[in-house]
Amino acid sequence: MVHYGFDFSERYKVPVMLRITTRLAHSRAGVKRRDPRKKNDLKLPEDLHQFVLLPAIARKRYHNLLKMQDLFRQESETSSFNQYMDGPDKSLGIIVCGIAYNYLLENYPDRHVPYPILKIGQYPLPKKMIERLYAECKEILVLEDGYPIVEESLKGLLGKGLKIKGRLDGTIPRDGELNPNIVAVSLGMKNTYGMPVPSLMVGRPPSLCSGCPHIDSFKALNEVLEGLPKGRVFSDIGCYTLGALKPYEAINSCVDMGASITMAKGAADAGLVPSVAVIGDSTFAHSGMTGLLDAVNDKSPITIFILDNGTTAMTGGQDSPAFGKIETICKGIGVEEEHIHVLRPLKKFHKENVKIIKEELAYPGVSIIIPRRECIVAIDKRVREKFKKAAIV
Ligand SMILES: Cc1ncc(C[n+]2csc(CCOP(=O)(O)OP(=O)(O)O)c2C)c(N)n1
Known part of the structure; x- marks a missing residue:
């Protein structure tokens, strides 16, 4: 589909999106790769306004995009990703998308x-194919993961009339992922998958690794905040987000990359004291720095924890763009040097760390606390690779 998408995009000069759903994104399988394609020759755009979305240009481009919809619809009708498979029992017609x-x-x-x-598998919806299914079947069942996008569009395509079963009429639960059980029940079949789940398969939600430096940071932070009403620690996305769960329950938000600092600033500006932000080293480099500049400019009374485990742990251990530069960046943005502290998040330094955090929470300006210790998984990986290399030599 990706290959096809690139060709389509080149042919019509439009962006093509590949829409995947959660279960597909989390699936694994052996795949056979095609031979790599030849790269496009590098060339500058013919239309110099193509990416200049000034209103006057954007209006024209949107007009053109609308004009192209008929072409896209024709493509959908003949695409190999959209298939009509006939069946003898016309009491029901099934529209399925993707993994469904x-x-x-x-x-x-x-x-x-x-x-x-x-x-x-290809949009816009192939109207003629849908009309055929409508004409041939008594009822329609829509099986699609995620939001009922196709199901809702059907109404606009064909008006009311035929009964459509799916997430909107309750045949399938309105929320949650699909699975073979739900599909079985929606077809009026016995739930053949309703057997007890073997204990080996019981869900194991993610949690912070034993030995993770974030644990020591959260323990120190929790101790300092003990006794204060909860809900004042604004966090970000990374392994440390797992600190929201028991037993730590140390953070109270995760909205988007960088939002920890801006939310803590907003809360502090509205009068919440102390107000704390927790952000990872990578996320800080990605989009925490802009919020920090705002906080410094306004001298907002916030304490920001930049949890420096030297890597982008949650996504598999990529290098962190701020590696070795965090203090310099903070100073450059204008944080006062005496309010930037590097801590060692280890049990043996707990008391000392608690003292520093307490002092900085009392400071009515921007403070930065940098608990620095390498991610335990990164260490493990590094050591293994070293031994592997030694074994090869
Ligand atoms: C806009 C955006 N891009 C990428 C991601 C994927 N992502 C999830 S967590 C994360 C960064 C984690 O690194 P860090 O902040 O250093 O925390 P750590 O996991 O190392 O504790 C990224 C890039 C995302 N969630 N949002």
Whole structure:
């Protein structure tokens, strides 16, 4: 699909999006790769206004985009990603998207689904194919993961009339992911997957690793904030977000990259004292710095923890762009040097760390606390690689 998407994009000069849903994103399988394609020759745009979205230009571009919709619809009608598969039992027609097709087939071990199926993988919706399904079947069932995008669009396409079953009429739960069970029930079949889950398969929600430096940081922070009403620690996205869970319950927000500092600043400006931000070293480099500049300019009374584990742990250990530069960046942005502290998040320094945090929480300006200790998984990986290399030599 990605190859096809690139070609489509080149042909029509439009962006193409690949929409994946949670389960697909979390699936693994062996894949066979194609040979790499030849790169496009580097060339400058012919239309110098293409990416200048001034209102006067954007209006024209939108007009053109609308004019192209018929072409896109025609492409959808003939695309190999949209398939009409006939079936003998016309009491139901099934529209399936993406991974829902696999769930449907799992309920028919011989792969013979008795109903006509319209499998949709390319948008805009193939109107003619949908009309055919409407004409041939008594009812329509829509199986799509995530939001009922196709199901809602059907109304606009064909008006009211035929009964549409799916997430909107309650045949399928309105929220949550699809799975083969839900599909079975929506087809009026027995839930063949309703067997007890073996203990090996019981869900294990993620948690901070044993030995993770964030644990020591949260323990110190929790001790300092003990006794104060909760809800004042604004955080970001990274491994440390797991500090929201028990037993730490140390942070109270995770909205988007960089929002910890701006939210803490907003809360402090509105009168919340103390107000704390918790952000990872990578996220700080990505989008925490801009918020910090605002906080410094306004001398907002906030304490910012930049948890420096020397890596981008949550996404697999990529290098952090701020590596070795955090203090310099903070100073450059204007944080007073005496309010920048590097701590060692270790049990043996707990008392000392608590004292520093307490002092900085009392300071009515911007303070930076940098607990610095390498991610335990990164250390493990590094050591393993070293031994592997030694073994090869
Ligand atoms: C806009 C955006 N881009 C990328 C991501 C993916 N992502 C999740 S956490 C994270 C960074 C984590 O690194 P860091 O802040 O250093 O925390 P750590 O996991 O190391 O504790 C990224 C890039 C995202 N959530 N949002």
